[in-house]
Amino acid sequence: MSDLSRDDRLPADAPVHRDLQEAVSNIRSSTDPASVTTDDVDAARATVVCIANQKGGVGKTTTTVSLAAAIAALGARVLLVDLDPQGNATTGFGLRADEDDPSTYGVLVDSLPIVEAAVPSGIDGLDVVRSSLDLAGAEVELVPAFSRELRLQKAVEAVRSSYDVIFVDCPPSLGLLTINALVAADQIIVPIQCEYYALEGLGQLMRTVQLVGDSLNRKLELGGVVLTMYDGRTNLAQQVVDEVRAYFGKRAYATVIPRTVRLSEAPSFGQPITVFDPQSRGSRAYQRLAREVAERLALPVDIPAENPLDRLLSGGDPLPEYEPTDPTAPVVPPDAGLPVDEEEHT
C-alpha cells in the first residue's frame, strides 16, 4: 500500500517528453475548427472509434465497455469489437467465444462478415463481436496476407449503416491488430491513467496515429484523451491531470474517471458498471463521459440535461475551455472541480 500522505510529485528530472508536444500539435483532432461538424455527419453511417494506448492496464477496456453501454443507454445503436486476444471486453459482458464461435479472429483471418459475428450483449442496442485467444495468432498469420492492415476497415464498412457508433477495444501494443483498428477508425480515444509516467509512450502513439492518418486512413482524428483512475488523495494524480491538460488542451475530456472499487469489481460480474451499479461514482462518470462523446460525435441521440448530482459525484464542474500554449505554464484554474475522494462512496 503506498503512503498516500507523501508528496508524489514527479521529480524535476523525470523523463521529459519533448517530442510529445510536437507530436500532439501535428495531430488532426475532432476539436479542430476544420473538423467534422454536425452538418457533415452522415447519420446513416456509424462513426468508428478505437480506444487505444499501447501501455497496458490504463483503462482501455473499462472505458470501451462502460462507454459503449452508457451510449447505448442514450438510445444509440452501438457495436463493440473486441480486438484484444485477452478478451476482457468480451467477458466484461459475461460473454465468451469458444474456438468454433464466430469472433474477431474469423472476421480478420477468414473474412467472416461482422453481421455473422456480432452477438447481443444483453444490453439494449449494444452488440459485441467477441474475441478469443486464437486472435493472438492472427497477428502472425496475417503477416503474409494481402492488405493485412485493411481487414477490419473492410469488415466494418459493411455494417456502418446498421449502427450509430462502433467502438474497437485495442490490445496493449502497436502491432498489426491496433494498426487494423487505426485504419478502420474515424477517431481514436486515448485513455491515460493518472499514474507515474502517464505521458510516456504517448509521443510514439501520436506519431503512429499521424503515420496511419497520412498513409492509410486520411479520416483518422484524435477524438480525445480521457484521464482514468484518478485518485484525489494523491498529489501525483492532480499533477498528471495538469500535465495532460497542458499538452492536450480541449482534446482532454472534461470528465475525469475516478479510481473506484466498484469499477474494478464489475468485470467479474460480467456487467458494465452502468448495469452493475448505476448510481456509483464510476457509473456516473462514464455516463457523463458518454454525453461528452455523444456530443463530439454528433450522435443521433437526445442528450438529457445533466443531473447536477452526476456532476458532483463524478467529477465536479466541467473545466472552462482553454488552449494550451506553454506546457510548463499553470493552465488549470485552482478551483477546477475534480472527483471527490474515494472514501465516501465506491
Ligand SMILES: Nc1ncnc2c1ncn2[C@@H]1O[C@H](COP(=O)(O)OP(=O)(O)OP(=O)(O)O)[C@@H](O)[C@H]1O
Ligand atoms: N477507474 C477505475 N477504478 C478502479 N479500477 C479500474 C478503473 N479502471 C480500470 N480499472 C481496473 O484496472 C485494471 C486495468 O483496466 P483495463 O482492463 O480497463 O485496462 P486496459 O488498458 O484495457 O488493460 P490491457 O492493456 O491489459 O488491455 C482492471 O482490473 C480494471 O478493472
Ligand SMILES: [Mg+2]
Ligand atoms: Mg484491455
